[in-house]
Amino acid sequence: MLLLTKSANKTPLRLILTTEAFSSLTNQFMQILLPWYVLSSTGSILWTGVVGFCALLPNIFSSLFGAPVIDRLGRSKTMLSCEVIQLLLLGAIPVLILTGKDLPWLIGLLIFLSSFFDAPGQLARTALSPTFSRYAEVPLSKTSGIIEAFDGIMAVAGPLLAGAVIAYCGLLYAWELCVFFCLIIVVLCIVVFSNRRPRQLRPLAGYREVISHLKTDRMLWEPILFTLPTFILGQSWELILLPSYIYEYGFNSVYLGFLGAAFGFGAFAGALFFAGAAKRFSFFTLLSCNYLGYLLSILVLYFKLPTYVVLAATVFSGVPFGAFGAMISSIILMRTPVPLRSKTLGLYATATYTIESVCVLGLAGCISFAGLQNTLLFVSAVFMGLTFLSVRARKREDFWQVLSSEKKNSLQTKKDLL
Numbered sequence: 001m002l003l004l005t006k007s008a009n010k011t012p013l014r015l016i017l018t019t020e021a022f023s024s025l026t027n028q029f030m031q032i033l034l035p036w037y038v039l040s041s042t043g044s045i046l047w048t049g050v051v052g053f054c055a056l057l058p059n060i061f062s063s064l065f066g067a068p069v070i071d072r073l074g075r076s077k078t079m080l081s082c083e084v085i086q087l088l089l090l091g092a093i094p095v096l097i098l099t100g101k102d103l104p105w106l107i108g109l110l111i112f113l114s115s116f117f118d119a120p121g122q123l124a125r126t127a128l129s130p131t132f133s134r135y136a137e138v139p140l141s142k143t144s145g146i147i148e149a150f151d152g153i154m155a156v157a158g159p160l161l162a163g164a165v166i167a168y169c170g171l172l173y174a175w176e177l178c179v180f181f182c183l184i185i186v187v188l189c190i191v192v193f194s195n196r197r198p199r200q201l202r203p204l205a206g207y208r209e210v211i212s213h214l215k216t217d218r219m220l221w222e223p224i225l226f227t228l229p230t231f232i233l234g235q236s237w238e239l240i241l242l243p244s245y246i247y248e249y250g251f252n253s254v255y256l257g258f259l260g261a262a263f264g265f266g267a268f269a270g271a272l273f274f275a276g277a278a279k280r281f282s283f284f285t286l287l288s289c290n291y292l293g294y295l296l297s298i299l300v301l302y303f304k305l306p307t308y309v310v311l312a313a314t315v316f317s318g319v320p321f322g323a324f325g326a327m328i329s330s331i332i333l334m335r336t337p338v339p340l341r342s343k344t345l346g347l348y349a350t351a352t353y354t355i356e357s358v359c360v361l362g363l364a365g366c367i368s369f370a371g372l373q374n375t376l377l378f379v380s381a382v383f384m385g386l387t388f389l390s391v392r393a394r395k396r397e398d399f400w401q402v403l404s405s406e407k408k409n410s411l412q413t414k415k416d417l418l
Contacts, residue, residue, distance in 0.1 A: 010135075010136040010138075012128075012131075012132040012135055012136070012192075013129075013132040013133060013135065013136040013138065013143070015188065015191060015192050016125060016128050016129060016132050016192065017146060017147065017150065018188060019079075019125065019185060019188040019189060019192065020125055020147055020150055020151075021150045021154060022181060022184050022185050022188065023121075023122070023125070023185055024150055024151045024154035024155070024158070025154040025157060025158050025181060026158075026178060026181040026182060026185065027154075027158070028154050028155045028157070028158025028159055028162075028260065028264065029158040029159075029161060029162045029174075029177070029178055029181065030162075030178060031158070031159065031162075031235075031238040031239065031260060032158070032159045032162035032163055032166070032238075032253065032256055032257055032260055033162050033166065033171070033174050033175065033178060034051065034052070034055065034111065034239070035048050035051075035052060035238075035239050035240070035242075035243040036162075036166060036171075036243060036253050036256065037107075037171050037174075037175075038051045038104060038107070039243050039247055040171070041102070041104070042104055045240070045243075045244055045247075045364055045367050045368050046364055046365065046368045047104050048239070048240065048243060048244075048364060049239075049240055049360055049361050049363070049364020049365065049368075050104075050108060050361070050364070051104065051107065051108045051111060052235065052239040052240060052360040052361075052364070053357055053360050053361040053364075054108040054109070054111050054112040054115070055111045055112070055115050055235075055239070056115065056235055056353055056356050056357040056360055057112065057115075057353075057357045058112055058113070058115045058116035058119075059115055059116075059118060059119040059349065059350075059353035059357075060350050060353045060354050060357060061116070061350075062115075062116045062117065062118070062119040062120055063119040063120075063123065063345075063346045063347075063349035063350040063353060064346055064347070064350045065346075068342075068343070069120060070120060070123060070124050070127060070342045071342055071343070075124040075125075075127050075128045075342075076124070076128070076189070076192050076193045077193060078120055078121065078123075078124040079121050079124040079125055079128075079189050079192070079193075080186070080189040080190060080192070080193045081117075082117040082118070082120050082121030082124070083117075083121055083182070083185050083186045083189050084186055084189075085114075085117045086114045086117050086118060086121070086182060087179070087182040087183060087185075087186050089110050089113050089114040089117075090110070090114055090175075090178060090179055090182055091179045091182070092110055093107060093110055093175050093179075094172060094175045094176050094179060096110075097171070097172050097175060098172070119346075119349055119353065122349075123342060123345050123346055123349060126329070126333075126345055127341055127342050127345060129143050129144070129147065129333070130143075130333050130338075130341070139278075140330055140333055140334060141274070141275070141278040141326070141330045141334075142275045142276075142278070144274075144275075144326045144327075144329040144330045144333070145271050145272065145274040145275025145276070145278065145323075145326040146271075146275050147271075147326070147329070148267065148270075148271030148274070148275075148322050148323075148325045148326040148329070149268050149271035149272045149275060149322070149326075151264075151267065151268075151271070151322075151325070152264050152265065152266070152267035152268025152269070152270070152271050152272075152318070152322045153264065153265075153268045154264065155260060155261065155263060155264020155265075155267055155268070155318075156261040156262075156264040156265045156268060157261070157264075158260070158261075158264070159256070159257040159258070159259070159260025159261045159264065160257045160258065160260075160261045161177075161257070162174060162253070162257055162260075163252075163253045163254045163255070163256055163257020163258065163260075164254060164257065165177060166253040167252060167253050167254050206343075207343055207347070209340065210340050210343045210344055210347065211347075213336070213337070213340055213344075214344070214347075217335060219331075219335060219399050219402060219403065220331070220332070220335040220336065222399065223283060223328060223331050223399045224328070224332070224348060224351075226283075226287055226390070226393070227287075227324075227328050228351055228352065228355060229291075229355075229386050230290060230291070230294065230321075230324075231352045231355040231356050231359070232355060232359050232379070232382065232383075233294050233297070233298070233359070233379065233383075234352065234355070234356045234359075235356045235359075235360055236356065236359045236360050236363045237263075237294075237297065238260060239360055240360055240363045240364050240367065241298070241301065241363065241372075241375075241376070241379075242256060242259055242260065242301075243256065244367050244372050245301045245372065246259075248372055249304070255307065258311060259310070259311065259314055262311045262312075262314035262315045262318070263297065263314050263315070263317060263318040263321070264318060265315055265318065266293075266314070266315040266316060266317060266318025266319040266321070266322065267318040267319070267321050267322030267325070268318075268322060269318075269319055269322065270318065270319040270320055270321060270322030270323035270324075270326075271322035271323060271325065271326050272322075273319075273323060274322070274323040274326040274327060275326065278326075278327075278330070281323065281327060281400060282398045282400055282401055283327065283331075283398050283399040283400040283401070284390060284393055284394040284396070284398055285394065286320060286323055286324050286327060286400075287324065287390045287393075288387060288390040288391055288394070289319075289320035289324075290320040290321055290324040291383055291386045291387040291390055292320070292383075292387055293316070293317040293318065293319065293320045293321055294317065294321075294383050295380060295383040295384060295387060296313055296316065296317045297313070297314055297317035298376050298379050298380045298383065299313075299376075299380055300313040300314065301376055302373065302376040302377060302380065327400055330403075331399060331400065331403060332344060332345065332348060334403060335403065363375060363379070366378070
């Protein structure tokens with residue numbers, strides 16, 4: 001937590017949003033750089049999948065065990081520690097390339113270790129956002145929308161920058177630039193950490209208490225269950241399917257960057273719309289649109305369409321993704337008591353990373369043995385089924401509308417008491 005005054009109560013939120021923006025830029029830059037580096041140096045889709053799996057697997061465990069660390073060390077201290085360690089680990093990759101020792105398994109090991117500290121740092125930032133929103137007197141749904149919008153706009157800038165740097169400056173320079181971004185993040189975390197004030201210690205909740213709360217709150221666990229299938233294509237789309245598509249049809253890294261940027265631009269637009277008009281949305285309508293967006297992003301890769309059609313369709317695919325990401329973050333944060341928040345986020349992250357890790361490795365294996373076209377057809381069938389189920393579920397009570405009504409009634413009660 002940061003020292004606050006009445007004239008500077010928005011400073012903590014601005015700092016954490018800036019840190020989130022640079023973190024997102026680095027992640028999006030890496031989403032292009034890592035698979036393209038492995039694919040161009042080995043020529044193997046399977047090796048690309050293995051390294052992608054190494055990037056995701058440790059997040060499963062670090063999300064689960066990182067939440068207790070956040071509760072004990074504090075959010076800002078955890079965030080700073082994790083970012084410093086990642087800087088050191090990723091900084092070793094350009095050194096290995098310069099010395100000619102950049103073996104695929106060694107790069108995979110460094111990425112594995114770096115990823116182990118990524119999830120706790122991300123969880124710490126997410127856990128800080130409700131507190132800083134309250135200080136700044138900004139609705140949490142708006143903050144979540146802004147964060148998703150930052151992720152979206154950095155998903156435009158990151159892939160474009162990565163594609164251009166790789167094409168015109170080379171892979172080594174791209175790794176060095178990635179390390180420089182990590183250094184900026186560390187500096188921002190130091191600013192947050194150096195201005196903190198001693199936190200008030202609270203009794204630490206265990207995972208048993210968190211699970212009990214999840215079981216009793218249907219408005220929390222059901223939206224999470226509906227959200228989890230979206231992570232089938234979470235990292236797999238960027239780490240496996242897009243590089244495979246680019247490599248198979250002979251495109252270059254610049255087009256790969258444009259595709260990632262197109263999806264990011266759509267996500268930016270969707271998140272920005274949610275931040276400004278959250279009350280207009282409903283959970284199941286947005287869920288169906290999100291499933292359809294994923295389906296569209298796969299179908300345009302299945303059919304050999306002109307590049308401008310693929311780019312336009314990818315933009316449309318990203319719009320519901322950005323809005324839905326902001327909605328589910330808001331639901332989790334608003335439905336979870338503060339003492340349980342870090343561990344709830346940890347459980348959610350563990351579930352998502354588990355699905356993404358399995359799917360990255362699984363889809364890489366499918367492409368290697370069954371081909372890209374058959375794999376795309378299979379994934380399309382999965383999302384067709386999910387879209388049908390989400391449309392059927394729209395008859396049920398809508399989670400977001402209920403939560404918005406509860407919040408409105410709570411605010412009205414406080415006004416009446418005043």
